[in-house]
Amino acid sequence: MHLGLEGRTAIVCASSRGLGRACAMELARAGCRVVINGRNAETLARTAEEIRAETGAEVIAVAADVGTSEGQDALLAAVPEVDILVNNNGGPPLRDFRQIDREAMLAGVTANMVTPIELVQRVIDGMVARRFGRIVNITSASVKMPLSGLDLSSGARIGLTGFLAGVARSVAHANVTINFLLPGAFDTRRLQSGQEAASQRRGVDVETIRDERRQEIPARRFGEAAEFGTACAFLCSAQAGYITGQSLLIDGGAYQGVL
Template identity: 50%
Template sequence: MDLGIAGRSAILIASSRGLGRACAESIAREGADVVINGRNATDVETAVAELRAAHGVTVTGVVADATTAEGREALLAACPAPDIVLLNGEGPTPAMFDTLSEQQWADTAQRSMIAPLLFVQAVLPGMCERGFGRIVAISSAMVKSPNPLMSLSHGPRLGLTGVLKGLSKDVVKHNVTINQLLPERFDTGRQRQMAELAMAIKGITYEEARAEMIATIKAGRLGRPEEFGDAFAFLCSANAGYLSGQNLQLDGGSYEGVF
């Protein structure tokens, strides 16, 4: 299927590795020009070089913290009129609710809700004026299945979810869509971090921790990053203009709810 995004420009926040990198890979393969972002210069440079070599599209690297005003300005300087935006960021450290400080709540709300919304605020008018826009946020399965260990994950992200849903109703008439992807248990560094946490808490080996994680997934395996990237690419496609305001679970069939 031709996704109709060849020549489109994309800013992908936090895309030098992990699921963000997989998203960049999938749309670059479809011919989109991409801005790769991350805080680690080596990771960004590696991703830029590999994407250029593999797909022959324009790839720009921006080493910046996208949760800051300076970082957002740097990204928009590299691509002032993006057609596609990926909202992404580092997941918060798991912690029990009764251990969380006011500062932890404030910091996480800034990173996971306020900063992404400020970026949307900057790009949305131009997308509406040009008559094309695709905004996709990487959220978390915890948004629909909260866990007491992950309050910092699902709390601020639910705020982001609500605002994006409201905005989606207002801009879809301009062929601008806003959707979220809700991943669970993809084979990335985040799951290695979660396995190491389980090792420390339970006194088990890495292999045992990984097996426990896989046992929670109905598919019987961790998700592959490229599967996630291809779902992102479809949401960005010209064919997905009637799909907006949705929160798509990517969890190997593990969500227990109906809706």
């Protein structure tokens, strides 16, 4: 499908690897100029070269922490205007809610709710003025199906979803959309590190842990980053202008509800 994104400018946060990288790759493939972001300059530079080599797109690497005002300034200074914003950030680690103190709670809410809202605030008026904008927020399947131990992550991401739900309706008239992608178990470094920790904790090999997890998913496999990136690119496309305020769950059927 032709996505109608040639010449558009996209910012993809936390995109040096994993799902963010996959989103950046597909937007570049669709003809966007892409600003990628991460805190490790070496990893980010390598990712930028890989995306350029595969797509031929213009890729601008900005090593910065978008949770800070300085990091946001650097990201937005890289291009004159932003047509597409993909908000992404790692979530707080797995932890019993009793162990989460006030400082940790504030840090989690800042990273997974406040920071993406701040970036939306900074780009949305320009999108409205130009009559085109696509904002995609990568949250988590735990927004639909909260998991014990991920309470802080779930709470912050649910807060982001609720906050931007009304904003999405207020700008829809200007061909600006705001949507949410909710990944389930994708075979990324984050998933693998969790499985390695479970392996050590239980004293069984990693492949046993992986097999057990796969059996919990109706698709009987983990998601691939590339298919997540493709879904993101579609929500950013010209054809997706009538989709807004929606949460798209991509989890291989693991969530068993109907809403």
